[in-house]
Amino acid sequence: MIQQELPTRQRLIRLIRESGGSTLADLRRRTGLSRSTLRQHLGRMARDGVVQSYLVRRPSGRPPLMYRLTPQAELASPETYLTFLRAVFDALRSQGQERVDALFREIAERVAAQHPEIRALPDMSARLDAVRRLFFSDAEATQVERTDGGYQFSLYTCPLAPVAMEFRDLCCVTREVIRGLVGEEVEQSEWIIRGDPRCTFEVRGGGNGNGGGNGKTRAAVATVERVVKSRLSPAVEIAAEPITFAFAGSRSDPVLAQMAQGLREVFGSHGHRFAQSEDDDLRLVFNFIDAARPRPFRRKGKGTFLVTVAVTDRRPDNILKEGYPLLIRSLGNLMIYLVRSGGHVETHFVTLEQGTYQSPDLTGDAYFAYLYERLLPLACSELVIDNEFHTDLPPELWEGDELTAQLAEAGRRLDALDLLPTPFPMHELLPARDMRHIQRLFGLGGLSYGNLSVRKDATRYWMSASGVDKGHMAEIGRDMLLVKGFDPQRKVMLLSVPPHVKPRRVSVDAIEHWMIYTEHPEVGAIVHVHAWMQGVPSTAINYPCGTIQLAQAVAEKVRETPDAVHAVVGLKNHGLTITGHTLADIFDRLEEGFIRQVPMS
Known part of the structure; x- marks a missing residue:
């Protein structure tokens, strides 16, 4: 057992x-x-x-x-202690934010009073290093480093992470304690519970800390409230870290050769490294294919983003209908489809979510700058599609419960609204070898569209499985799964399943639902469909499904709405994510009106 x-x-x-x-x-x-x-x-x-x-x-x-x-x-806290901590913080939070803030200030002041020798150290680097050594081993933390604006160090493990995922205020404790010990304000730029590989703390400037002794005069309450309200949401930015990119396939066609040259120059000008041969650390590959005989590029790992590039001399009646099979056959994440006609070349994008859009009519450097800005955020995005199945689902849930019955009924309602496109038959286009390749990398057995979930309790929710017909969900562990958590360090979704079932994977958007549920306890259900509504707020970048960046972008838009429980958020070139108290609540609003065709840009 x-x-x-x-x-x-x-x-x-x-x-x-x-x-x-x-x-x-x-x-x-x-x-x-x-x-x-x-x-x-x-x-x-x-x-x-x-x-x-x-x-x-x-x-x-x-x-x-x-x-x-x-x-x-x-001394490591087993799950029993984490359950106890959850109960303690749940009770504390019920007493109001002022009590939480007061507790954090008191903790920081008590710890600082126990270690006055740290404040007595001559410079900020020495103080931070003393704090690091006081609480963390060398295996858990980096050395203190000098930055342009001050000093910083990072933690690779967080013992509070399992509880902090549900009680975000808890993240303020570590920062407040460091502030109290060193006597200066502390900023945090990376967060393990947000999906970053570490927690990074930074002190701006190298002052003597004389101004930091009094927690009240330092406005600690304002600092805590600002971070709590921000809910750890990162800004959408192009990654500053250089990546390694490469080309595959034939570029004998002059249009493809020109495309390759321009892409290499624009990525190289931003400090990214071009690999002449296949590299184990490739983040981005452009696979140039012959549209008549597309050849796949087989990645070594799922961290490689693959852009298929093809050119045609025939203007298709339907870009998506002609381009999508090429995208699938080449095993790409995104396709640049170049239509050459009358001395002019149009650039179309085809997405795995069955979307297509055309680039602006640009030329020269402006054209390749546009491609760079569209492609780099996608290439730098991180997938959260790994599942870890625990055979700990209680026997009374092996056949489901009232909530799974509601989930199955909601799937049937989506089908009746014609909001469940037919799953794409990948097995009909791909040979057995390529199917095994994508199953090994991504665990995908097919492409289906849309997903839905319903909250079970404070930490768990039922969700539709990946690649299933949402209009006919019945079996627990195969059609519907119980998500019980997320491991941010390994980027793995944790699921409870019956011991007698060979489980399917949960929907790739499980990380998006998890972020919304953990931040908004009052949200009871979430539905994602490939449709649209006029006037809804939308994400800025069409990140791939199943990436932590897409989940963060959607969570940020939900946070910005006046009523997070009744939010409707557009996913750029993709569809809608809708929250509600219940699934019935969502469908009452959805049935008031939607647009089947998602606008593309």
């Missing part, structure tokens, strides 16, 4: 704790994992300070290597 219910690290910790120490052979026998897999996990756990190894001397034979837990691991 342990093997099925717990993630690998927790399972290993429990087995080692129960035995008082285990060899690799012991763990292999009890988990069924291979030696190489166990060595990888144990190596990471050793680097994180969770386990330590030692040789056991025996009268004869080679001494085995034994693994045991460190004191740090024994």
Whole structure:
């Protein structure tokens, strides 16, 4: 039962704790994992300070290597303690924001009073380093670094993350404690619970900190409220980090050759590296194909964004109908379809969401600058499509409940409204080898459109599965799944399933729904459809489905609406996300009027 219910690290910790120490052979026998897999996990756990190894001397034979837990691991909070913490913070929050703010100030002042020696250090770098060493090991935090405006350090682990996902105010505690210890205001630029790989804290300037002693005069309340209201939403920006990009396929056609030259120049001018051969760290590949005989590019990892580029001398009657099969056959994320006619070339984009739009009539540097600004944010986006299935769904939910019945009925209503396009038959276009390739990378067995979910309780929600006919959902674990959490460090959705079912993956938009539910406890249901309504606020960039950037952009728009419980947000070139108290509430508003054709731009 342990093997099925717990993630690998927790399972290993429990087995080692129960035995008082285990060899690799012991763990292999009890988990069924291979030696190489166990060595990888144990190596990471050793680097994180969770386990330590030692040789056991025996009268004869080679001494085995034994693994045991460190004191740090024994202090790690199991799920039972996290449940207790959730209850504590839920009770605290019910007393009002002023009480929460007062508690944070009191915590910061108490910790600062216990360590006056930190304020006495001569410069800010030394103070920050003392704070870092006080609370975190070298395996958990970076060294203090000098920046253009001050000093910063980052944390790679956050013990509060599982609770902070539900109680965002909790993120203010760490920052307030650091502020109290160093005597200067502290800013946070990265957040693990937002999906960033670390939490980064920065102190602007290198002052002596004399102005930071009094929490009241430093307006700590205003700082906390500002961050709480911002809800950790990042601005939509083009990534500053350089990426590696490459070309694949033939560029013998002069139009394709000109396109390749312009793309290489514009990306290179912004500091991005062009790879002459296939690179393990490719973030972006342009695959130039022959429209008559499209050849796929097989990525090494799902972190590579693939843009298919094709040219045709025949003006299609329907760009989407002709271009979409080429996009699928080439295994692309997005397609640039060049239509050459009468000495002029039109540029059309075709998306996996069955959208198409045309670029403005630009030439020269302005044209390639436009392509760069459209493509780079997509290439830098991060997928959150991995699922981890835990066979811990209570038996009374194996056949569903009242909420799954509502979800199935909502799917039928979407079908009746003709808002469920026929799933695209990828298996009819792709050979078996390519189907296996995309299943291995992305876990996709087909393309379907639209999804819906309903809240189960404070931390869980039922959601439609990926690639299923939403008009005929019935089986738990196959058509509908219970999402119970999100691991921000591994970027994995966590799901509860029955032990006797081979589960399907949850919809790729699960991360988007998770962000909305965790931020807005009053939201009880969410529906996403490929349709439109006039006058709705819309995201600025058409990020791919299943990316954390799309989820953040939608969550930001929901946050900006006057009533988050009754929000309607447009996803650029994609569709609508609609929130409500209940599914029935959403459909009452949806049926008042919608536009089937999503506007493209």
